[in-house]
Amino acid sequence: MTLVTARTGDPVVKAHNLVKLYGEHRAVDGIDFDIQPGETFAMLGPNGAGKSSTMKMISTVSPVTSGELRVLGLDPAADGRRIRARLGVVPQEDILDMALTVRENITVYARYFGLSRTEARHRADELLQFVQLADRADDQVRPLSGGMKRRLSIARSMVNNPELILLDEPTTGLDPQARHLLWERLYQLKRQGVTLLLTTHYMDEAEQLADRLVIMDRGRIVTEGTPRSLIETKCSRDVVELRFGEPALGTDDPDDGAARAETAAAHLRLRSERLPDRVLVYADDGDRALAGLAEHDVSAASTLIRRATLEDVFLTLTGRTLVE
Amino acid sequence: MLPSTASRPATAHTGQTKVPGLFVGMLRVFEHNLISYRRMWLTLASGVFEPLMYLLGMGYGMGSIIGDLSFRGDVVTYAAFIGPGLMASSAMNGTLFDTTYNFFFKLRESRQYDGMLVTPLTIGGLVGGELSWAVARGAIYSAFFVLTLIGLDLAEPLHALSAWPATLLTGWAFGAVGATLTSYARAWTDFDIMELIVQPMFLASTAFFPLTVFPEWAQSIVWATPLFHAVDLTRALALGTAGWSDLVHVAYLVVMGLVFGVLARRRLSRLLLE
Amino acid sequence: MSSSLTASSITAGGLARILEHLYVRTPAKYRSVLVSGVVSPAFFLGLLGLGLGSLVDERQNGATTLGTDGYLEFIGPGLLAISAVLWAFGQSLWPTAGEINWDRTYVLTAATPVSTAEIAVAHVAWIAIRFTAAAVLFTMVLAVAGAVASWWAVFAPLAAGATALVLASIICGFTVRQENEDTFPMLLRLGAIPMFLFSGAFFPLSGVPAAVGWLARVTPGWHGVELCRELAQGSVDSHSFVHVVYFVVVGALGMVYAVTGFQQALSEA
Ligand SMILES: Nc1ncnc2c1ncn2[C@@H]1O[C@H](COP(=O)(O)OP(=O)(O)OP(=O)(O)O)[C@@H](O)[C@H]1O
Ligand SMILES: [Mg+2]
Numbered sequence: 004m005t006l007v008t009a010r011t012g013d014p015v016v017k018a019h020n021l022v023k024l025y026g027e028h029r030a031v032d033g034i035d036f037d038i039q040p041g042e043t044f045a046m047l048g049p050n051g052a053g054k055s056s057t058m059k060m061i062s063t064v065s066p067v068t069s070g071e072l073r074v075l076g077l078d079p080a081a082d083g084r085r086i087r088a089r090l091g092v093v094p095q096e097d098i099l100d101m102a103l104t105v106r107e108n109i110t111v112y113a114r115y116f117g118l119s120r121t122e123a124r125h126r127a128d129e130l131l132q133f134v135q136l137a138d139r140a141d142d143q144v145r146p147l148s149g150g151m152k153r154r155l156s157i158a159r160s161m162v163n164n165p166e167l168i169l170l171d172e173p174t175t176g177l178d179p180q181a182r183h184l185l186w187e188r189l190y191q192l193k194r195q196g197v198t199l200l201l202t203t204h205y206m207d208e209a210e211q212l213a214d215r216l217v218i219m220d221r222g223r224i225v226t227e228g229t230p231r232s233l234i235e236t237k238c239s240r241d242v243v244e245l246r247f248g249e250p251a252l253g254t255d256d257p258d259d260g261a262a263r264a265e266t267a268a269a270h271l272r273l274r275s276e277r278l279p280d281r282v283l284v285y286a287d288d289g290d291r292a293l294a295g296l297a298e299h300d301v302s303a304a305s306t307l308i309r310r311a312t313l314e315d316v317f318l319t320l321t322g323r324t325l326v327e
Numbered sequence: 328m329l330p331s332t333a334s335r336p337a338t339a340h341t342g343q344t345k346v347p348g349l350f351v352g353m354l355r356v357f358e359h360n361l362i363s364y365r366r367m368w369l370t371l372a373s374g375v376f377e378p379l380m381y382l383l384g385m386g387y388g389m390g391s392i393i394g395d396l397s398f399r400g401d402v403v404t405y406a407a408f409i410g411p412g413l414m415a416s417s418a419m420n421g422t423l424f425d426t427t428y429n430f431f432f433k434l435r436e437s438r439q440y441d442g443m444l445v446t447p448l449t450i451g452g453l454v455g456g457e458l459s460w461a462v463a464r465g466a467i468y469s470a471f472f473v474l475t476l477i478g479l480d481l482a483e484p485l486h487a488l489s490a491w492p493a494t495l496l497t498g499w500a501f502g503a504v505g506a507t508l509t510s511y512a513r514a515w516t517d518f519d520i521m522e523l524i525v526q527p528m529f530l531a532s533t534a535f536f537p538l539t540v541f542p543e544w545a546q547s548i549v550w551a552t553p554l555f556h557a558v559d560l561t562r563a564l565a566l567g568t569a570g571w572s573d574l575v576h577v578a579y580l581v582v583m584g585l586v587f588g589v590l591a592r593r594r595l596s597r598l599l600l601e
Numbered sequence: 602m603s604s605s606l607t608a609s610s611i612t613a614g615g616l617a618r619i620l621e622h623l624y625v626r627t628p629a630k631y632r633s634v635l636v637s638g639v640v641s642p643a644f645f646l647g648l649l650g651l652g653l654g655s656l657v658d659e660r661q662n663g664a665t666t667l668g669t670d671g672y673l674e675f676i677g678p679g680l681l682a683i684s685a686v687l688w689a690f691g692q693s694l695w696p697t698a699g700e701i702n703w704d705r706t707y708v709l710t711a712a713t714p715v716s717t718a719e720i721a722v723a724h725v726a727w728i729a730i731r732f733t734a735a736a737v738l739f740t741m742v743l744a745v746a747g748a749v750a751s752w753w754a755v756f757a758p759l760a761a762g763a764t765a766l767v768l769a770s771i772i773c774g775f776t777v778r779q780e781n782e783d784t785f786p787m788l789l790r791l792g793a794i795p796m797f798l799f800s801g802a803f804f805p806l807s808g809v810p811a812a813v814g815w816l817a818r819v820t821p822g823w824h825g826v827e828l829c830r831e832l833a834q835g836s837v838d839s840h841s842f843v844h845v846v847y848f849v850v851v852g853a854l855g856m857v858y859a860v861t862g863f864q865q866a867l868s869e870a
Contacts, residue, residue: 025601062445064600088447098442101781102363111362114355115446145781163446366783373787377794383809384798391808392667394660436703516629519636526641530648540652 013076015040015167015198016061020070023056023222030056032222033070038167043189043199045209047313048219054202055095057219058169061200062092075166088116091165095172095202097152099144099159106131106140109159116163123162130158133188150181157185161192168192170201174208186211206313218317225320230313238311238319239274241289243296245282248304260303267299268292276318283318285311349455352448356456357463359443374468378475381413382406385535386481396537399568407481411490411565412534414472415557418465418494419501419529425461426505427521431512440599450596458502458588465498466491482565490564497557500580503587504553510594532558553583611722615715619723620730622710627727634731637684638738645680646673646746649803666805669834670750677748678833679802681739681757682825685732685764686800690793692728693772694785700724701777701866711867721773721863722856728769733762743833751835760832763848764825770855771821777859777866796822821851 014037023031031053038044046054059065061074063083072079074086100108106127113123131137134154139147147155153176160168170189174182189199189212203209209216210230217227226237247260264282268275273292276283282303286292289308364371386406396408433439440453473491476482482490508521531541532554538546549555560576563569624630654672661667669675700706707720736758743749743757775788799806799813800822806814817823828844831837 064441064444066600084447084449087445090445092445094441094445096438098438100359100363100439100442101437102366107362111359112442112446114358115352115443115448117351117447370783370786373790377790380795380798383813384795385803388798388804388806388808392657392661392672392804514628516633519629519633523636523640527644527648530644531652535649536653536656540656 013040014038014073015042015075016044016200017073018057018070019072021057021060021067021072022069023053023060023065024068025056029222031060031068034217034219034222034224036217036224036227038198038200040166040198041193041196042214043193043201043212045213045216046200046202046219047204047206047209047216047317048202048225051221052219053222054219055171058092058171058200058202062090062169063087088163089166091160091163091168093156093160093168093170093173095175097156099152099155101143101145103144104141105136105144105147105155108144108155109162112159113162118162126162130161133161134158135184150177153177154181154185157188165197167198167200170199172202172204174203174205182208209313216313218313218320220321226316233313233316234311237316239285240287240311241285241292242309242311242315243284243286243289243292244307244309245284245296245301245303246280246305247282260301263299264296264301264303267296267301270299271295274319283315285315285319349449349451352452353456353459355448356443356453357460360457360460371464371467375471377417377468378413378472381417382410382475382479382481385409385413386479389535398537398562398566401566401568403566404481406479407566408537408562409535410472410476410479410481411562412532412558414469414476414490414494414565415497415561416529416532416534416554417472418469418497419525419554419557421465421468422461422498422502423505423525425464426458426502427509427512427518430457430506430509431515431518434509434595434598444599450599451592453599454506454588454592454595458499458506458591461502461505462495462498465502466495469494469498476565483567486565486567489569490561493557493561493564496577496580496584497561500553500557500584500587503584503591506591507587507594510591510598528552528554531555534558553579556580610716611718612716615719616723616726619710619715619720620727622706623723623727626706627731630731634735634738637688637732638735639742641684642680642739642742646677646742646748649680650676650746650748666807668805669830673746673748674750674834675830676803677743677746678754678757678829679800679826681736681743681761681833682764682822682829683797683800683802684739685736685761685825686768686793686796686822688732688735689728689765689768689772690789692731693769694776694788695782697724697773697776698779698782698785702781707863707867717864717867718860720867721860724863725766725770725773725856725859728773729762729766732765733758736761749833751833753832753835753837757829757832760828760844761825763852764821764828767821767848767852767855770852770859774855774858774862777862796820799823800826802826821848824848 016036016038018034018036020033020035021031022029022033034053034057036044046057048054056065060067060072060079063074063079063086067079075089077086079086100111103111106124109127109130110120110123113126114120118126128137128140131140134157136151136154136158139151144152144155153173157170157173160170173189174185177185186208193199199212201212213230215227215229216233218225218233226233228236245261245264261277261282264284265275265277268284271292273295274285276285284292284296293306293308386404386409389409390405393405395402395404397403398408443453444450469491472494473487476487477484512518531549532552533549534554538549538555541549556576556579560569560573560580563573650673654676657672661672667675701708707724710720711717739761740749740754740757744754772788772792776785779785796817799809799817800820801817806817824844824847828841831841
């Protein structure tokens with residue numbers, strides 16, 4: 004596995020054999036990773052993989068069950084307060100204060116970080132500009148749209164100029180425009196040297212943003228690397244997607260067709276994966292693979308040749324799709 | 328526009344950031360509440376009417392069919408008897424409401440505490456801050472009560488003033504109990520059970536009638552309840568008949584506040600930091 | 602348009618469906634009926650009827666101010682009506698706002714073939730139905746305690762239920778017109794507390810300034826207390842009929858206020 008050589012310097016987050024138990028349930032089951040200063044690090048994985056649980060341990064609001072965790076070189080159990088002072092947290096579900104205005108949601112939190120009232124106000128205006136909410140500064144929070152609330156959460160997490168920001172599914176529920184705005188903002192932060200840790204269910208988001216990522220499943224890290232290296236080493240360059248129509252349409256029975264495609268792929272020494280609605284065939288040269296399949300009498304209702312994505316990597320590794 | 332890099336505190340990356348301590352944390356929580364309630368000043372102000380209505384209704388209305396009563400040998404009008412009793416019970420009700428229903432809402436519904444705890448704020452600061460806010464709000468209402476007692480000539484001004492700290496103590500002690508109970512509540516309907524305890528305690532607390540109305544055996548039960556101590560202490564101060572023996576009341580409430588304060592902190596850190 | 606017609610039509614079938622939904626989703630309903638119907642009245646009667654009562658009876662010593670034999674007979678039916686007042690305030694503010702703003706159940710319900718008017722009526726009725734169930738138990742407790750002197754008392758639960766219904770319709774109409782919950786404590790202070798104190802449940806209104814007394818006579822609380830007491834005492838006369846007329850007229854107005862409020866709130870939600 005081609006692990007990216009991490010840049011030197013003390014890691015911002017360092018986890019070794021990290022475990023989180025909720026009662027008997029192993030939410031996080033012995034994971035190792037480190038995040039270097041200035042890096043954007045992503046955690047991927049299906050629902051319940053343990054991403055948020057890991058985030059909560061890093062933000063020191065959930066005690067570590069066992070294993071080692073250092074955040075900003077400090078121990079979360081002993082130095083929680085010192086760590087939180089230098090951290091920004093965007094929780095998976097927005098926690099906003101409905102009794103306050105948009106601006107007050109930032110200024111009041113700024114005070115918890117020890118900013119003076121004038122500093123807090125100044126900072127709030129700056130951040131509201133940053134997430135394009137300046138015109139809603141004096142509005143109540145309740146009537147904001149979902150995406151606006153998300154942006155406010157993100158603005159609030161930056162109030163203390165954090166060195167490390169934890170973003171738990173930051174773009175879930177955002178429209179494409181707001182998503183691109185956010186990506187662009189995260190780039191800006193990254194350029195300023197801020198370390199980012201994010202979880203996401205969107206492959207394009209991970210490919211766009213992450214320097215490095217881990218894929219988690221059932222509390223464990225399944226694999227780790229740069230987006231590109233993972234695709235190259237864990238998967239093929241191309242993927243052929245074959246769809247088989249309904250029997251009523253006069254084509255092959257879908258089950259027969261899919262079975263035939265799988266056998267054909269095996270003959271061609273290509274790996275394949277059968278999904279409820281299609282068959283994927285992994286190949287370094289998609290065109291040649293498709294031609295080979297046709298020679299084996301595979302006639303699908305529709306075919307598509309595309310580049311492999313992280314989704315395919317995950318499927319290859321776990322036999323399951325990433326988004327459920 | 329970009330948040331200026333220049334405004335990033337130079338210290339941030341060296342780990343020297345000044346971290347607010349426990350007391351500062353409490354102050355911040357207090358300030359947070361103050362800002363939330365700024366738009367609700369009318370609600371706060373309408374608290375003026377409460378003592379007035381209770382005293383007019385219970386004091387004079389009930390007074391018209393009861394007449395005078397004696398307290399520790401002094402004969403006083405029913406309104407003068409009931410005034411300090413109502414003042415103590417309203418101190419209890421006010422903070423109890425804040426630390427149960429309001430607390431529960433922020434704990435479970437809006438999950439606001441989860442948001443506050445990803446800042447340098449600690450559980451101690453959170454509980455202390457919420458409790459002191461509840462007590463402060465109660466203090467305003469008690470002050471209205473003191474003024475009403477003086478205005479209606481139901482107590483000597485200095486005596487009425489001396490009863491004010493007793494209501495703060497009452498508010499704090501019951502607030503700590505409320506916060507602890509809240510940590511055990513799973514749903515709104517669980518507060519029914521609290522009401523079941525609070526209501527009879529309120530009625531029996533001697534706020535409305537003297538302890539001597541009860542048969543012997545019931546008197547000792549009433550004596551064991553915290554509201555009795557709050558009412559008796561407040562009344563003794565307001566009517567100017569307080570003595571050293573009233574320190575028992577103070578001790579009862581102080582111990583209750585401390586024990587439940589510690590318990591609340593422990594329970595809530597288990598709930599919020601899971 | 603036909604939609605405005607459907608939005609305000611009320612059918613028994615529609616009401617039944619919403620009530621069935623409310624029945625399923627109300628938590629701890631039997632417990633709360635039991636608490637309001639038995640446990641709480643037992644404490645109130647024991648501590649106020651007997652405790653405070655011993656004091657009042659000793660002072661009154663046969664005087665006719667109360668119009669009843671003793672304080673227990675005076676306060677008993679009064680407490681029944683007063684708990685209707687407290688119940689109506691308790692259920693019509695935060696829990697009602699919760700249904701609309703937080704749970705948003707009614708937003709979903711309104712998307713089914715039932716009408717908004719039916720939602721409003723069923724919501725208010727559900728508050729009154731639960732209280733009436735508690736009131737039946739409450740009246741039995743009164744009878745056992747000896748605070749009831751006539752068979753007319755079997756209608757007391759209905760009188761108390763009507764008090765709850767009329768008040769709940771007005772308060773729910775208010776609640777659904779509010780943008781947030783900030784005004785609720787004020788309504789408790791300026792509505793619930795005075796009605797609790799000055800409805801004549803605890804003392805006859807002759808004890809307070811005449812103006813306060815006349816103001817009290819406009820409220821559902823006072824009519825409820827008087828009617829319940831007349832029923833429990835068996836002193837039913839033309840006065841009692843006035844109370845009934847009051848409940849019908851004010852109840853109808855309250856229901857219109859609630860229905861229009863729900864229609865407004867659910868069309869915006
Ligand atoms: N407070 C808690 N108490 C008990 N179990 C919990 C708690 N929080 C999380 N879990 C369990 O731990 C496991 C991991 O949950 P976690 O929230 O970390 O998943 P996730 O990777 O963030 O999933 P998602 O993509 O759905 O957000 C799940 O099985 C979840 O039910
Ligand atoms: Mg999660």
